[in-house]
Amino acid sequence: MGQVELDTSVGYLLKMASSALHNAMEAVLRPLGMTITHYSCLELLSQRPGLSNSELARGTFVTRQSMNVLLQALERDGLVTRPERAPSGRVLPTTLTEAGRRQLASASSAVRAVEETMLSGMSPDEQNQMRRLLRSCVDELIR
Amino acid sequence: MGQVELDTSVGYLLKMASSALHNAMEAVLRPLGMTITHYSCLELLSQRPGLSNSELARGTFVTRQSMNVLLQALERDGLVTRPERAPSGRVLPTTLTEAGRRQLASASSAVRAVEETMLSGMSPDEQNQMRRLLRSCVDELIR
DNA sequence: AAGAGTATGTCAGGATACTGACATGGGTCA
């Protein structure tokens, strides 16, 4: 009858894996007082300093309104800084503070351990294969 | 400095793919007046009739409280039925009505098209490889 | 047989993210 067949559906398996990873990350970040979006924002800023609110939102898969609320909290807690006035246009480039880098360091190792657990059943070749296949999924859906 | 490297992180790519699929499914289900959880619940019931509220919640990756709210709406709209009293224990087995089956049929083809788009860049062998790798991720994280 | 432990359905309250809307700044094209 042309159904989706949950057991063999790549979409369902993708959701299963994503959900399992989400739960595992939540579990290791909670003791550190961080949420996944909180951590993702810091990680993104560490690798691409000066990102704007909207760019951070896209990189962490939330709306720019949600990211704005988070950034205000992070700024209040002294983890990130934003200039008072925009250097150009309305874009406010955000950077990590020293405290932000310290908090990221502890979280980053915990998250890395989770990812290594997730990949522990695959050979390096299979891991590369997986990266390639996931990128293909994204490319076709974005098209 | 041992960071996560977003560009090559399998976890990040997994989130990207999952998010892209989520958006694509939302886009095709919205015109039909359905959410993803709504559709997933119907699809699950179609393949495994008689599932309980808690089982449906686990299968759609939400809490049983959220699924309970959804089931009450689906029951009100005549898409599913639950017995007045539990045949055994507290478990209320849920089944699709004819109207539920009709609604699922239209959604199912739309969702199948999205999944085919997502897989359109892979050979059948690669699709099987992907299923195997995703299952491995889940298995290692559940452990 | 009885108690502990576990799973279920459901209610209430709170946290989180999203949609809608607005003003502002830049880029493009006629």
Next chain:
DNA sequence: TGACCCATGTCAGTATCCTGACATACTCTT
């Protein structure tokens, strides 16, 4: 240059999902 279009930051209101809690029913162990 000016009109149009698009992106950004931000405010408010809403929707959605989750956490906490409780009563009930089954299972397993002693």
